[in-house]
Structures are given as structure tokens and as C-alpha cells.
Amino acid sequence: MDKIGLLKKGILKHLYFNKQLSSADLSEKLSKSLPVVLKLLNELIRDGEVMELGYAPSTGGRRPMLYTLQKNVRYVLTVAMDQVFTKIGLMNMEHEFVKPVRRYDLRLADNPEALSGLEALIQDYIKINHIDGATIAGIGIGMPGFVDVEKGINYSFIPSGEHSIAEFLEERLNLPVYIDNDSSLVALSEYRFGAARKRKNVMVVNMSWGVGLGIIIKGELFRGNNGFAGEFSHIPIFTSNKLCSCGKTGCLETEASLLVLIEKAKEGIRNGKTTNLRHLSDTNPEEAYESIVSMALKGDKFCIEIISEIGYNIGRGLAILIHILNPELIILSGRGASAGKLWRAPIQQAINEHSIPRLAEHTEIEISTVGARDELLGAAALVMENFGKDRRKKKSKGTGIELI
Amino acid sequence: MDKIGLLKKGILKHLYFNKQLSSADLSEKLSKSLPVVLKLLNELIRDGEVMELGYAPSTGGRRPMLYTLQKNVRYVLTVAMDQVFTKIGLMNMEHEFVKPVRRYDLRLADNPEALSGLEALIQDYIKINHIDGATIAGIGIGMPGFVDVEKGINYSFIPSGEHSIAEFLEERLNLPVYIDNDSSLVALSEYRFGAARKRKNVMVVNMSWGVGLGIIIKGELFRGNNGFAGEFSHIPIFTSNKLCSCGKTGCLETEASLLVLIEKAKEGIRNGKTTNLRHLSDTNPEEAYESIVSMALKGDKFCIEIISEIGYNIGRGLAILIHILNPELIILSGRGASAGKLWRAPIQQAINEHSIPRLAEHTEIEISTVGARDELLGAAALVMENFGKDRRKKKSKGTGIELI
């Protein structure tokens, strides 16, 4: 794509994340001069992509014209995968679903056909909803596992050999495709639409069957050297000998995931603890978790207790994060955020006990309110994040050559 | 300073870190076009700051002219502080000392006069060595404690109230002053001159009386939100009840610093362990540490054992780092690096036991060879890192204003 095309996309990207901006705002965000920005804006208006919204109140001088996106010109196809289900939706430029989200069965574990299966689902969704490819900015896919975003490979699921999943789908679907780890996308949606907006250094904990971590550093998603950063679930901090799914012992996950919460609840019920909690489903952890939370929110002491235990353990992990990365904000997000402020006290307690006060007092703790929509929204953000970026990798040359 | 002045400084900065560069290299590093870079280079040559070095070998085309700095035109004043001593030196553009390094007594703990004391030392050094301020690019100071680089405040030592230490010294000395945490500077010098050159995501462990950590992320020193990132010493990962200097228990430092090594050695001697180690100084930990290392390097089994124990504990901490940040490289640096490869086996052992293999295998472990010069060198790098940067903070404006 040519240079000014990329710039126009850059404008659309910023308007996507900010709803309305003045030419001066865009000039600053794009590091381009006002004359250029205004020229491009007028072209975008002419093409029906952008519209004038009216004047903003003065901040002490002439009032700026505000610009916004035309709502129904471009869309993003979003995909959120977990171990058993794959959800697909279509969102407009105002972060709303314009076609109903569909939930497909697609098992990831030990499924050599996962990739072609995924392609078929997307094709199906496009076909059923009569989606015109020309209106699609791109496809964003969130998936569990070790994802190397740059190589486009998932080392845990969706085998694709040495080939890029993203490139494979791009060729088949003829649309830009971006993939990322689910926890990273939860973090991205908190950064763009949730409690982490405009913040620079934020840790987003994805409380779920494991404990994921999305890291925002200097206003960008940080993925580490191979895209594996944020493996919070498996930091070794316990001396109990519980075996973890990863083969080690002492992982945070063995004492602090929602699955552990369910285990504790079941054990309590077996041991005749005083609680209103009744039988919990063995096959549907989602349901079991929601029962525990709703009981806890109604004041059930046992449920509150076990949630506190989990929270305290999470807090121990967070204390380590605070020491190493000194973030301004930690957000508890993902499925587990529905327990809301029940987490706050035990987490804060653990942080107080295990951190240097000067550090802890500079880090806020927030519970996410964006919730379960997070991952599909994050996948959409992933697409728009890359909108207006040149995908071609520039070859790096060595410097400091020998003198002849 | 005007724009082209900053650009020229930018050229000098890159030549400082790279010795010799072609115009094409500089064009890429500065994101400026070749014609501009060549114009500026010619001006710098005319002013006697830069010289042509000759042609580099061809890489398949016309040979590029290489440029380098004139050696004795500009200097950097470097200061490295620890709890009791302050070292000051003067370095040229080839990272060599041009005046002897002087060691001054300056106690930091509970010293309300530390700041004026520091100023006096620098004044003294300038005076004694007849240094012409006009030739100095700036003053870089490394110091222990919680340092907020942006505010220029050290919250642990060198009380300056709410005022900036850097600005205070700048006014008094009439030279640009930059301060930073000692471990950050060790990391910076590894990044610029040591094993971390050209790497993007590197953790540099500063093995000393505590365990510091300097974090390089995306090719830049990462300091966290308040400059407190890298408090590796106090991550809570042990269940032993040893009280730490910070008031908590279980800190890495209580089981993994060089002071602990000395303690273990003394205890061993008291208990009559088989070792060639004799009496260790109670007042000079530096000397005690060096005795242990030299014995270990000669093959003393007991010394090797206790070094291994410390190494293993460090490794446990590193395993956590690897999970969270997925670095490409971890460097063991600082005072403790003199034990060299003795660290390697126990650290690797701990990492193998406590990390997911897929993660661990992507992270190299290196022992620093730069060694004790690190901190003064890092302070010089800090000055040049900021050379050619506009120091004025641009005021950030809010976006997304309401529509009228």
C-alpha cells in the first residue's frame, strides 16, 4: 500500500479508538502537519468514510471542528477461541455487533484439523451473513496457547507446522488476519476501552481456568521475545506439592485459578461445611463458577472465604509483578471479574504483606467492568491497532563494519 | 536548543555508541534523509567534531565513507555512588578515562548533607583536573536507592525534598545532569557495550550486596511508572522466616545476595567445614567476597557449594522473570560476575526445574565480562543516551472533548 493510503488508515484507526477528534489531535497523534491532515480528512469525507460532527467547545480560542467515522462503511470480523468453543462476530466502527455472534464447536486439544476447521467456520459466518469482503478492515483472532504473533504460529494448538496461521488464513480468505493470545487481547481491550485507557504501564490479569497476564508497557502491548510473555499461571511461588498441568509443582495456577476455586467449593461441600452451596456441575465449570460467585455475592460465608483464599494467592503473584515492573495500575479482568469487589480485600491484603509499601502505594488495583465481551472486542482492537501499519518487515542491516 | 542542533547531537550520540557509521547508517538511525545527514556531517567535520575514517569494504555496491568522532573534543563526567564511596571520572568519546578516577568518602545513609556534599565533590574534581565546562557533554550519576529519573528525586538517599537533584546540580554546575539507579546503569552499559548489545529484551541482574535488576525492553531501559522497576531483591519467593532489611520475610535478597554468601562461608568456617578458606573480614565485605571466589576458582569444594546454593536461588528468581517477561537474554553482571561461570550450572539447574521448557529454551544466560567498570561506564552512557534529546516535556492535551 502506498504512503498516503497508510496515513488515511492511520486516521481511521485513531477515530476508531477515540470516536471524535479534531484535526489538531490527529496531527499530533500521527506526527503529521495540520495541512496534510486536513487534506486527507477532506478526501476521507469526500469518500464517505469520515464526517464532520460539529464544533467542540472552545478551550480558550477558536473552536475546533470534530471529525468522526461513518458508522456503516467498514467492519471488523472478530473471532474468540477457547478450548472447546469458537465465537465469531461482526463489529462496526462504533464497537457494536452488527450481526449476531455465533458460537461454533471447535475442539483445540489434539485436533490436527483445527486450522482448516477454523477457516471453514469463518467462511460459514461470512456466507450466512452475506458479508462483503470489501467492507472488512480485517479479521482478528484470539486463541489460547503460546502464540508467536510475528511468526503467526500457535505452539500449543492449531498445528500449522512452520507456516503462519495468519498468512494461511489471509491467502484463503483474502483479508488481513491478525492472531494473538487470549490474555493479550483481554489486556488490549482494557487498554483501549476499559480501565486502562490512556495509561502507560498496566498489568491486566485474565482470571479464568488459568491465570493469564496481558502486559501494557509504554502504551503498547508487550509480548516478550517470542510472544510468550505473561505466563503468569506458571510462575513458581508455592511450596505445596500439587502437580500442575505443565508438569511442574508450585505454579500459581495450582493455587489460584477459578478451577481451584471450584475444587475448594466441592471439597467444602463434601466435608459438610456450612454453606448454601449445593451440588456443583462436574461437566460445566462455567456454571459451577457462577453458582459460587452468586452465593458469595448473596453473603454466603464459605463462598466468600474460598474466593478470598484464591484472591490472596493472586495477590501474592501481583506483589512480585509490582516489584519487578512497578506498574501504575493492575486490572483484574476476564471471566473471574464477575466476582467484582470480592477480590479487592484479599488481594490488597496479600500485596500489603508481600510488597515494599513505597512500591505498593504507587500501584492502583481495579476490577474490570468490561467483562466477558473483552475477548471479541480485543480481537477487533487488534485489527484496528494494525490498521495503517506497514506489515512488511524491513530488513535490518548490520552496522559498525570493519574499516578497510 | 534549535532543531538542527539537536540533530547534530543525535549524530554525535550514535557515533559515540557505534564508533564508526556510514551516512546511510545514520540516516536510518535518525530517520532523516541522506542529503540532510550528509549536510550535517560536513558541518560537523568543519567544526572539528567528526572526521572521515576511510571507506568500508563493499557489501556488494559502492563503498561507503565511514565517519567517527574526534577523540578529544568532548568529554563526559561520570559519577558512581554507593553507600560509602563516591567515584568520579572523566571519559572521552572512546569510552576511555582521560583523568584518573578519584574515590571520595561520602556516606549516604542518614546524611542530610549528601546533596551539597556531592556537589562539592564534583566541583573539587572539576577544579583539581582543570576541566573546561564547555567541553563536557554532561554529568551522569549512578546511585543506589529508589530513584525517580523523571522527577530527579532519590527517595532513599540524598534528601532533596520535592526538588530535583538533577536540576539542583544543573543550576550549580551549569551542565546537563542525569541521575539513575545503579542497577539501571549496569544494565545500560551491558546494553551499549556488553553482552546485551543490539538485543531488544534483556534482563541484567546486578549481583551485589543486594540483587538489582535492570530491564531492557524494546531496546530501551525500562524504569516502570515511578522509576522503581527492577526491585528484584525483594520479590517474595521464600518461605524461610529470615527477616529482610526491608522489614518483610521471604525476599530473594535474604537467600541470594553476596552478603548471604559471606554469611554462609562464615558459618561453614565456624562449623569446621572442610575448606581452605580462613578467617573472613567482618568490616570489608568486598575482600571477604573476593576470598571466597578465588578459593572457589581454585577448586575449593565448600566455596563452590555455597556459591551454587546462592546461584540456585537466583535461578529461582530468574525462572519467574522468564515466565513474566520472556526475555531473549539474561545477563549476570555487577560485582558478583567475577565468580564467572561458577554461577552457570546452578542457575541453569534452577531454571530447568522451575520453568516451562518452551520458555526457558528461548532465553540465553550470559555472565558479564564488562565487570566492575560497569557503573561509571553506564553513567557515561546515560549522558550520551540523552544527548540530542529535547529535555522539555511536551504538555499533553486531553482528547475526546464533548461536542457542543
Add this chain to the structure above:
DNA sequence: AAGACTTTATTAAAATTTAACAAAAGTGTA
């Protein structure tokens, strides 16, 4: 050894930024 391809340096053309100015509003003072 000739022609195709690379890379750097110089120059000319195109594009962008900066600066200057005009327009529209707020602020302060008599």
C-alpha cells in the same frame, strides 16, 4: 570480461513542514 545487479553519493523535483497570517473565540481591565 561484459552485463546485471548493489550500494553510495549527488542533483533535481515533489512533498511536507514551518512560519506567517487570518479567523473565531475567550479573558481581563477600565
Add this chain to the structure above:
DNA sequence: TACACTTTTGTTAAATTTTAATAAAGTCTT
């Protein structure tokens, strides 16, 4: 309330920078 002064946006003109074109110097392939 009128009028001068400051602030901020939008437009036009001048200056600068970048991109493209071209020349120069060298490597590589057949």
C-alpha cells in the same frame, strides 16, 4: 460594555526536507 490582549484553529506562502532520478563505484554471474 468596549477594547486590547491572549489562545486556538484554519489557510496560505515560504522554507525545508524527502523522494525520485541519476551518476559513480564495486560485486557477482555466466
